[in-house]
Amino acid sequence: MFDFDDLERALEAKVPAAGYAQDDCSSRGKTEKARAKHVDHTKVVRIWAISDLHTDDHHNKEWIEEMNTESTADDVIIVAGDISHKWEIITETLTFFKERYARVFYCPGNHELWGNAQEDSMHRLHQLLQLCNKLGVETAPTEVSVGDRCVLIVPILSWHHPQWDVEPEISGWHGLLPVDQMLSDYLLTHWPQGTSIKDGSAALAVDKVNDQLADWDHLLTRRRDFREVLSFSHFLPRVENNPEKRYLTHPNLAKGIGSQYLRKRVDDLRPNVHVFGHTHFGYDLEVDGVRYVQAPLSMSSERHSRGTTVALGDFPDGLPFSHPFMVWHSRTGWAPKSQGAWSAYVERYGRRPDVTWLIPSYVADGLEPAPSAGITPKVGWLPGRMPVWLFGPKSQRIQEAAAESRKISERLAKEAAGTYRRNKNHAPGTEEPLPIEASEVGILLCKGNIAVIDVREGECFSRPANCIELPHPSKTNHFAALPDDELLDLGERIMAGEGPRILVGDPDAPASCRHAALLLAALLRLWPRDVRPLRGGFKAWQAQGLPVTKVAREPIDVW
Secondary structure (H helix, E strand, O other), rough: OOHHHHHHHOOOOOOOOOOOOOOEHOOOOOOOHHHHOOOOOOOOOOOEEOOOOOOOOOOHHHHHHHOOOOOOOOEEEEEEEOOOOOOHHHHHHHHHHHHHOOEEEEOOOOOHHHHEEEEEEHHHHHHHHHHHHHOEEEOEEEEEOOOEEEEEEEEEOOOOHHHHOOOOOOOOOEEOOOOHHOOHHHHOOOOOOOOOOOOOOHHHHHHHHHHHHHHHHHHHHHHHHOOOOEOOOOOOOOOOHOOHHHOOOHHHHHHHHHHHHHHHHHHHHOOOOOEOOOOOOEEEEEEEEEEEEEEOOOOOOHHHHHHHHEEOOOOOOOOOOOOOOOEEEEEEEEOOOOOOOOHHHHHHHHHOOOOOOOHHHHHHHOOOEOOOOOOOEEEEEOOOOOOHHHHHHHHHHHHHHHHHHHHHHHHHHHHHOOOOOOOOOOOOOOOOOEEOOOOHHHHHHOOOOOOEEOOOOOOOOEEEEEOOOOOOOOOOOOOOHOOHHHHHHHHHHHHHOOOEEEEEOOOOOOOHHHHHHHHHHHHOOOOHHHHEEEOHHHHHHHHHOEEEEEEOOOOOOOO
16 A cells, blocks of 8 residues: 655655644634634625636636625635646636635645646645645635634545445446546546556545644544534545436546545534535535535536536526525525535435446447346436436526527438438437337337327327327427426426337328427437337327327307
8 A cells, every 4th residue: 555654755845734724723722602702793704615617718717707706805715626737727716716705715626636747746736735825725624703603614635536436337338438548637647656546545645635734633523613514625525426327428437536535534524514526517415414515617618518417506607697606604504405407316316326227318329239138228217207407407408408409400401401410429220210100109008118299289189198298399399498397297207117208290290290309309318219209190099099088178258
């Protein structure tokens, strides 16, 4: 096992163990009541949090510069890593916050430790801590006192290692890249001899720096003196802070996001709230009595393409003026829980890491199904579960749905012009809705495992029994704009059953039904072949003798 003392001798300069803390709570023995006698009871202080700023993205830099900081002079901000790998941008960003907030807390992310082959990442970490000391940015445990309230704030340094991921591997699919072939950290960080990411020794080395910054035994003893404790890190303490790996664009990224050493420190500390970053998913969920929060700014391209899963409440783009995420207020305490798409999804349905063969279409693209004994790989979601992006903020849902609609319209225009080319990342035969015969629908109805969606526009006097009414294009283009409760009910009904989604259209307008199938497949994150138009439309349904429900007509007023 790597010896931390060997690392220290390898560094060009040592930093004293207490050298980073400005107001280290481990050196103070006052009680909360005694401290309260010497503070201003009328002052309002808020604690804000943000992660994954990536201010080398010029759109993100503009977002930061346009933040509403008119009333933040007494406030505290938590910066949970990933500012940049560029030294000057890290300095500029931290200086920006120091000039606008009373106190700035920070822990580095993975990007800050990137460098060339001559830059030792552990040395770079110590240089970052020295820079923070110089700028007055706090990196060690300390407290924020306002009136009779006192919050213990505990930054925790960490690094990821693959052993943290203890959940089952994806099965039934070929082509999954190993983590060291897709995560830039393996290429852009450089560790002392005998230290590596793969065996966890890099994560252990970074974790041990926490013991230089504070006496953790004493800190844990003093934790009892505080009713309000906030810790933060860049990486994830628990696997529950992340979606199951089958939902990640590259499932093996789950091996590059968390640390068991971090988990132990958080478990020992038992904070009220732990803020983290790294995965770029808005998240607010309580696990085993600790509230875990992620408020990532993320890359501007991510906010544009999947803002529903980046957002946490109205952060980052829900208000006229940009602002970080408020975690605590000196008058009201912890901020109310906010909705992040992934945490709302988990809260609604729980986690099922044991489901390893069922993946959404955006994960399946580029992979090859590999059936084996007892395993049939499938594309989709567990029955009855609304796709996660639809749990995001309404404004973001509308934007993403409109983008998908434009893509489908562009595809149809290219098909008409003879210029459409199949996406090479898609498995052959998956891009086209597969028509289904009414006789086959009858068999599936007997099994009870399909959802039937009537996409006919205009007045209809009868419909398939127990169908979902979703006229195209008037409703298919706009259902993402429904109120949250209505959308959840519709989304779960559409996704009911393990079988395909069956679309019943106008027999005289098969192109319209195909358009609806392509659009719904995109919105539901399914392969188009699994959204199946009924050949012959509603006439074929009736001719097959499938169950029909009469539609009650609105009464006509007689004057």
